[in-house]
Amino acid sequence: MYVKILAILDPFAAVPVFITLTEGFDPRRKDEIVRKAFIAMCVMVSVFTLFGIWILNFFGISLASLRVGGGAILLVLAFDVLGEAPRSKKLDPxxxxxxxxxxxxxxxxxxxxxxxxxxxxxxxMEGYVAVLAASLLAVITAALMLRYSSYIVSKLSKSFVRGLGRFMSIIIAAMAFEMIKNGIMEWLSALS
Structure with missing residues (x-):
């Protein structure tokens, strides 16, 4: 379970995007972003492990709609990173x-x-505990990779990291379109 969840989280792809989004931020500010992201991720995976099915049912949200909505957000992120001056630099940590x-x-x-x-x-009950433990362990791994992303990047050239960030934003855009397409295909198959 851990490997499957970690693969979906994909912190390896997130590192160059994180570096691009936080370029020019001081180390304390980056640490603050990682800490707050870690807390948010822990809350999200815990809530979705324990209540995800009920939340979707309560709001009448299908997995297809979740894919389309999330894909749209990822697409905006990809274009944001590809732009010369990411909008997120104007936001607080x-x-x-x-x-x-x-x-x-x-x-x-x-x-x-x-x-x-x-x-x-x-x-x-054991299944819920196992999924929650695997999810939290994957989140810890992702947070550690973000926390030490500056060290990882320090071993590489700045232009390489910037290029990798732009390349990853293209991959993220492709993932976004794939999520949107899959969601639409699910909608269409439900109609037929």
Missing amino acids: EEIAVMPVATPLLVGPGTMTTIILLVTENNT
């Missing part, structure tokens, strides 16, 4: 931490959907 870093960059519709499916497959 708390806003950047929750959106776009915690969600949808790391804990997005794919993570939420994966957690809900794992809970559905392991619908026992």
Whole structure:
């Protein structure tokens, strides 16, 4: 479960985007962003593990709608990073931490959907505990990668990191379109 959730969180892809979004921020501000993103991610995976199915049902939200909405947010993030002056630099660390870093960059519709499916497959008290533990461990791993992203990047050239960030934003845009397409396909198949 841990590996599956970590793969969906994909902190490896998030590091260059995080570096691009926080370029020019002092280390304390970056640490604050990581800390707040970590707390937000812990809350999100815990809530979705324990109450995800009921939340979606309560609001009448299908997994298809979750994919389309999350895909749209990811698409905006991708264009934001591709632009010369990302809008998120004008936001305070708390806003950047929750959106776009915690969600949808790391804990997005794919993570939420994966957690809900794992809970559905392991619908026992032990299953809930296992999914929650795996989710929290994956979040800890992602937060540590963000926390030490400056060190990772210090071993690489600045132009390489900037190029990698732009490349990853193209990948994120492609993921966003894929999520939107899959959500629309689910809607269409439900209509037929």
